[in-house]
Amino acid sequence: MAKYGLPEEIKFCKKCVMPNTRPSSSNEYKHTAAREHDFIKFDKEGVCSACRFNEAKENNQINWEEREKELLELLEKHRSSDGSYNVLVPGSGGKDSAYTAHILKYKYGMHPLTVTWSPHLYTDIGWKNFQNWIHIGGFDNYLFTPNGKIHRLITRNAFINLLHPFQPFILGQKTFAPKMAVKFNIPLIFYGDHPGEYGANISIHQKGFSSEIGDKGGSSGFSTNYLNPDEKPEEIFLGGKSIAEHIKEGVNYGDLKIYLPMDQRIIKENNIEFHYLSSYIKWVPQECYYYAVKHAGFEANPMRTEGTYSKYNSIDDKTDGYFYYTTYIKFGYGRATQDAAQEIRNHHITRDEGIALVKRFDGELPRRYFPEFLDYIGMTEKEFTEIVDSFRDPHLWKQENGEWKLKYKVS
Numbered sequence: 001m002a003k004y005g006l007p008e009e010i011k012f013c014k015k016c017v018m019p020n021t022r023p024s025s026s027n028e029y030k031h032t033a034a035r036e037h038d039f040i041k042f043d044k045e046g047v048c049s050a051c052r053f054n055e056a057k058e059n060n061q062i063n064w065e066e067r068e069k070e071l072l073e074l075l076e077k078h079r080s081s082d083g084s085y086n087v088l089v090p091g092s093g094g095k096d097s098a099y100t101a102h103i104l105k106y107k108y109g110m111h112p113l114t115v116t117w118s119p120h121l122y123t124d125i126g127w128k129n130f131q132n133w134i135h136i137g138g139f140d141n142y143l144f145t146p147n148g149k150i151h152r153l154i155t156r157n158a159f160i161n162l163l164h165p166f167q168p169f170i171l172g173q174k175t176f177a178p179k180m181a182v183k184f185n186i187p188l189i190f191y192g193d194h195p196g197e198y199g200a201n202i203s204i205h206q207k208g209f210s211s212e213i214g215d216k217g218g219s220s221g222f223s224t225n226y227l228n229p230d231e232k233p234e235e236i237f238l239g240g241k242s243i244a245e246h247i248k249e250g251v252n253y254g255d256l257k258i259y260l261p262m263d264q265r266i267i268k269e270n271n272i273e274f275h276y277l278s279s280y281i282k283w284v285p286q287e288c289y290y291y292a293v294k295h296a297g298f299e300a301n302p303m304r305t306e307g308t309y310s311k312y313n314s315i316d317d318k319t320d321g322y323f324y325y326t327t328y329i330k331f332g333y334g335r336a337t338q339d340a341a342q343e344i345r346n347h348h349i350t351r352d353e354g355i356a357l358v359k360r361f362d363g364e365l366p367r368r369y370f371p372e373f374l375d376y377i378g379m380t381e382k383e384f385t386e387i388v389d390s391f392r393d394p395h396l397w398k399q400e401n402g403e404w405k406l407k408y409k410v411s
Ligand SMILES: [Zn+2]
Pocket: 013, 014, 015, 016, 017, 018, 047, 048, 049, 050, 051, 052
């Protein structure tokens, strides 16, 4: 039996370079090492759902004029006349959140409050972009930094138990937005890109979420993660360990609460709604980048991001690279695959160019912040490597002359 519920037969999308081992959606709060994942769907022609999603965007399957009208109606419903905030935009000041907040404020006349769940370890360029977002873009912002000791501890646990060092960040960020929305009485939350763009199993026709609509599992980074009234917080998982276990080991429940999902009743009572801007206006990631450069002082990294060839995707956190690296170990595809697939779908590169980039960069271990990352999770390189290797599934990996090689490669 393959680990993580990996598909028996490994296939690559005929249009992009994505394998059918890409996890699609998950309830991270049930995340234990033994958990099986859902994976991206391929159709009969061997094309992945993310490619089909992007085709639908282009081939007049969506009436974008109609969608913009719907957006205006939605915004009209929430517009305030007393100067109070009327939309919450969570983000770090990367290109997508910078774009989303700016369009909502300066094109559609909304008054956003931006909120940021701080990265574990800001990169210099990430911090600069965050500052530029506020100072050049022109926004009010709440920057929340979680307890560093606890965050380190859960990150270490998540690495050891799940090989998923980004999990505490994802969970914290996901539940932070609705908490802030309740606190400031701003029921409308806007994210940028729809997770279907990248292969989550959510239809392009689904524009938003509320506790009524569901998506309880949570797709990729947002949506209504909540606790049903009959669920007990002690039974959910964080870093591959139940809350009850954390408490038994001496962690204070109060210190974990910021990572836990909200009670569904509170989301309901406050009529919290989640939407993606890319459901309403045609979303081209590269255009978001150019827009964010022009209007919010966004800067790409002067150097290539390790593990890929791009310079402007997820560059604000020093741990990002290890998230993609661990994905490569568990699922056999890395950061270059992710970037190339997206650029092929948006016609910036051809599939052949994508394959060449994947061959060249996928799975490269990020060395730039390695000592800092090891120090953060309290580990030696030897321990890191041993844990990494224990998560390789023999279905995906073989050893040749002492080196790990993937059994399946895109071609
Ligand atoms: Zn595809």
